Amino acid sequence: MYTDIVMEHFQNPRNVGEIPDADGVGQIGNPACGDITKVFIKVEDGVITDAKFKTFGCAAAIATSSIMTEMAKGKTVEEALRITHRHVAEALGGLPPKKMHCSNLAADALHAAIRDYQRRRGLPVPEERPSSGHHHEDHHGE
Amino acid sequence: MRRIYFDHGVTTPVHPLVAEEMYRCLKDNFGNPSSLHHFGNRARKAVEEAREKVAAAIGANPPEIVFTSGGTEANNMAIHGIAYTNQHRGNHIITTAVEHHSVINTVKALGKQGFTVTILPVDSYGMVRPEDVARAITDRTILISIIHANNEIGTVNPVAEIGRIAREKGVYFHTDACQSFGRLRVNVEELNVDLLTISGHKIHGPKGVGALYLRKGVRWRQTLFHGGAQERLRRAGTENVPGIVGLGKAAELAVSDLEARAAQLARVRDYAIKRILGSFKHVRLTGHPTARLPNHASFCFDFVEGESMLLSLDLKGIATSSGSACTSGSLEPSHVLLAIGLPPEVAHGSLCLTFGPENTEADVDYFVEVMGPILERLRAISPLDEETAYADRNECLSCRAADICRHH
Numbered sequence: 381m382y383t384d385i386v387m388e389h390f391q392n393p394r395n396v397g398e399i400p401d402a403d404g405v406g407q408i409g410n411p412a413c414g415d416i417t418k419v420f421i422k423v424e425d426g427v428i429t430d431a432k433f434k435t436f437g438c439a440a441a442i443a444t445s446s447i448m449t450e451m452a453k454g455k456t457v458e459e460a461l462r463i464t465h466r467h468v469a470e471a472l473g474g475l476p477p478k479k480m481h482c483s484n485l486a487a488d489a490l491h492a493a494i495r496d497y498q499r500r501r502g503l504p505v506p507e508e509r510p511s512s513g514h515h516h517e518d519h520h521g522e
Numbered sequence: 523m524r525r526i527y528f529d530h531g532v533t534t535p536v537h538p539l540v541a542e543e544m545y546r547c548l549k550d551n552f553g554n555p556s557s558l559h560h561f562g563n564r565a566r567k568a569v570e571e572a573r574e575k576v577a578a579a580i581g582a583n584p585p586e587i588v589f590t591s592g593g594t595e596a597n598n599m600a601i602h603g604i605a606y607t608n609q610h611r612g613n614h615i616i617t618t619a620v621e622h623h624s625v626i627n628t629v630k631a632l633g634k635q636g637f638t639v640t641i642l643p644v645d646s647y648g649m650v651r652p653e654d655v656a657r658a659i660t661d662r663t664i665l666i667s668i669i670h671a672n673n674e675i676g677t678v679n680p681v682a683e684i685g686r687i688a689r690e691k692g693v694y695f696h697t698d699a700c701q702s703f704g705r706l707r708v709n710v711e712e713l714n715v716d717l718l719t720i721s722g723h724k725i726h727g728p729k730g731v732g733a734l735y736l737r738k739g740v741r742w743r744q745t746l747f748h749g750g751a752q753e754r755l756r757r758a759g760t761e762n763v764p765g766i767v768g769l770g771k772a773a774e775l776a777v778s779d780l781e782a783r784a785a786q787l788a789r790v791r792d793y794a795i796k797r798i799l800g801s802f803k804h805v806r807l808t809g810h811p812t813a814r815l816p817n818h819a820s821f822c823f824d825f826v827e828g829e830s831m832l833l834s835l836d837l838k839g840i841a842t843s844s845g846s847a848c849t850s851g852s853l854e855p856s857h858v859l860l861a862i863g864l865p866p867e868v869a870h871g872s873l874c875l876t877f878g879p880e881n882t883e884a885d886v887d888y889f890v891e892v893m894g895p896i897l898e899r900l901r902a903i904s905p906l907d908e909e910t911a912y913a914d915r916n917e918c919l920s921c922r923a924a925d926i927c928r929h930h
């Protein structure tokens with residue numbers, strides 16, 4: 381069902397953990413939904429220098445969180461805000477349609493962490509735009 | 523790699539004697555049972571012998587057995603057939619919140635076609651209370667359908683008692699015995715049922731074949747399938763002869779030496795429950811502690827999600843299942859786990875082990891050995907712990923945007 385890249389990230393997730401003195405923290409999902417991702421970022425001169433995550437969820441949720449932190453590191457916050465769930469899914473070699481929900485979490489949690497950083501710095505916070513809205517039709521499981 | 527199959531509730535390996543009979547049938551007995559010539563007669567004879575075996579295994583008479591394509595079809599045709607054949611008597615159907623989808627979705631479909639549906643709740647063990655059934659019956663009630671033993675939590679319902687109530691009130695009673703047959707004693711007289719479903723692949727038989735028991739005299743007609751006069755007008759379509767032969771053999775084996783086999787399964791089950799509850803923190807047994815299938819041990823592990831446990835175990839060679847949303851394909855956790863009152867976040871951490879005759883206590887030891895590090899790893903990745911798990915119920919943007927979480 382999953383690509384080798386997904387399974388590899390699921391088994392050896394990168395950047396698991398918390399950053400105690402993070403510049404921004406974002407959390408998406410809640411226990412009732414079955415997936416939660418919490419993202420911590422360090423930002424220096426507008427560049428994300430470190431990113432860590434904690435995720436409660438399926439293999440797809442863990443793998444997307446893992447690869448998302450890798451994609452975010454080294455990017456400016458503006459670049460990182462342009463990372464969508466599609467980019468995350470593509471980087472993993474694709475996800476089963478029913479699992480797109482899980483990839484939304486990773487991108488959304490990253491964006492939430494960036495907004496938190498911007499708020500803390502008193503920077504203008506771009507409008508909240510969940511990356512999942514247009515993926516509506518993928519989610520009807522039953 | 524060591525491979526352990528702990529998923530016999532989902533499907534079972536075919537018994538070698540079943541495979542042998544099916545192979546012989548496929549090779550030497552290709553006739554169509556409806557044909558009047560020698561080849562047809564031989565195939566007819568094989569089907570009727572299988573019917574006798576299935577009937578004997580559940581205490582029925584052979585004409586009361588109808589072969590189907592499996593448990594799903596038998597459940598559909600039992601419920602739909604009773605409903606439409608008894609419309610003149612009433613339109614009320616009673617079922618429970620812990621049925622298999624082939625029952626619950628059939629009943630729900632009828633609910634949109636003019637029938638009234640009562641879905642009974644269950645207790646925290648997943649058991650239906652007979653007094654709830656009695657209270658739900660009205661003079662419009664035509665059918666009660668209640669699962670014998672649950673596939674997700676193993677709980678065995680008091681079917682005989684419910685059957686007595688149904689009979690007193692003159693209401694037809696169907697039970698889905700796909701999980702219980704071959705693991706518990708299943709006898710249509712003792713259980714007081716009018717209709718009963720079994721499935722081949724849950725009893726070391728082939729997939730794609732099952733049977734519906736229809737008590738003689740029950741007002742039931744085939745209302746779903748239209749076609750030829752096979753199965754005495756009860757199930758159109760050329761018989762799946764090798765499958766039926768396999769089901770017959772599997773049914774015969776399912777009841778031979780049942781007590782000893784069930785006792786052996788229960789030993790492994792009890793050992794698993796004891797070891798798992800004793801070895802790990804934040805884990806609970808789901809389903810009834812004693813009134814449960816002898817081969818069934820199901821749990822919820824806090825702070826971890828079912829699919830990630832399942833896949834981690836599979837990487838170590840152990841096959842299990844989970845009722846977590848992510849495994850089932852919908853984002854809702856299992857309706858059964860919600861029905862027994864588990865909060866969704868707990869239901870997401872479900873793991874189900876169902877044993878078969880080849881499983882041993884040593885297999886359970888191996889499970890416990892590999893499960894420790896898996897839990898540790900997944901819990902280290904998880905943002906949930908004792909403090910956050912139940913406090914953290916803030917909005918889920920992704921879910922809300924996609925309109926998929928019914929919890930908000």
Ligand SMILES: Cc1ncc(COP(=O)(O)O)c(C=O)c1O
Nearest residue numbers: 592593594622673698700701721
């Ligand atoms: C309780 C129960 N009922 C019905 C079925 C469906 O049987 P089948 O797979 O033969 O359609 C199953 C198994 O999936 C089951 O566990």
Ligand SMILES: [Zn+2]
Nearest residue numbers: 438441482848
């Ligand atoms: Zn998921």
